[in-house]
Amino acid sequence: MAADSVSTAPRNTLPPKAQAGFGVGVVVQARDGRILLGRHRDGTWELPGGKIDPTHESVAAAAARELREETGLTVAEEAVTIFAMVHDVVAGINRISMAAHVAVGAEVAEVTEPHLISAWRWTEPDALPGPLFHPSAQILAVWRPDLGIAHPPAHHLAIAPSSCTP
Template sequence: MEPLPRPVSGVGVVLQRDDGRVAIGHRVTAGETPSWSFPGGHLEGGEAPVGTALRELAEETGVVAPAGTLVAVCVRTAGSGVTFAVHVPAPDGVAPVVTEPHAVDAWTWADPDDLPGPLFAHTAAVRHAWRSPGVPLAGWDLHTIAR
């Protein structure tokens, strides 16, 4: 059996408004099948997950938020990678904007229990860990953080 690639650590950001809706983007990264994704990205050396989430959120959507909370750790067993799920309350009146059109061509607000599809695999895991704590998800080892 071939060894799996070295795991990559990333974040998935659940940017949630007071009405419960979350930000989700139409992912159009070259070489990938188009899908829908929460804001997110990879940790850089020395970065903590919440700091990464706030940085990626600002880079990808233009939304600057003061704080976030780590809610789950999602380990991909059907492949490679660790995704930290970070919940960020949306500041009043924010509207995500397309800042990286090569990666995401549109942002919208959606009901977290009725997201458009197909979902990017890491977004599906983050949503599942956040909305259905303790419920297994095939291909993932999910660890919800006590709230």
């Protein structure tokens, strides 16, 4: 084939084999500085969040949707700041967790998925309950490295300036 010709052979006609999980964890911070954590039925504490839908949903839209679905708290997509990407590997699968932050008033979070979360609690960042769900611990450690949160090894890439951190 000549260097200036364009191939007409189809490319990428099949989806790639899944090799990554893509999710978002949301640091929800009240005006007084406390953050929202949920008690999962398995005993860990976690940030609101979940998988990013395989649609044209943005990460910020997924964060707002997951927050609404899990807690009943409604925030605009524009109010969400994506501040980092966290990457680790679990069972041979790349796990990409986007770290989001949103500031809210003193709203009451509802338990909307009782089969998953038994309670939501506003918590001082320097008095976190444990154990923390690993992706939540990784996100919180990027958000507030000064807290010295123990977590499994992970790589992170800062995306936004630290304006969402105290």
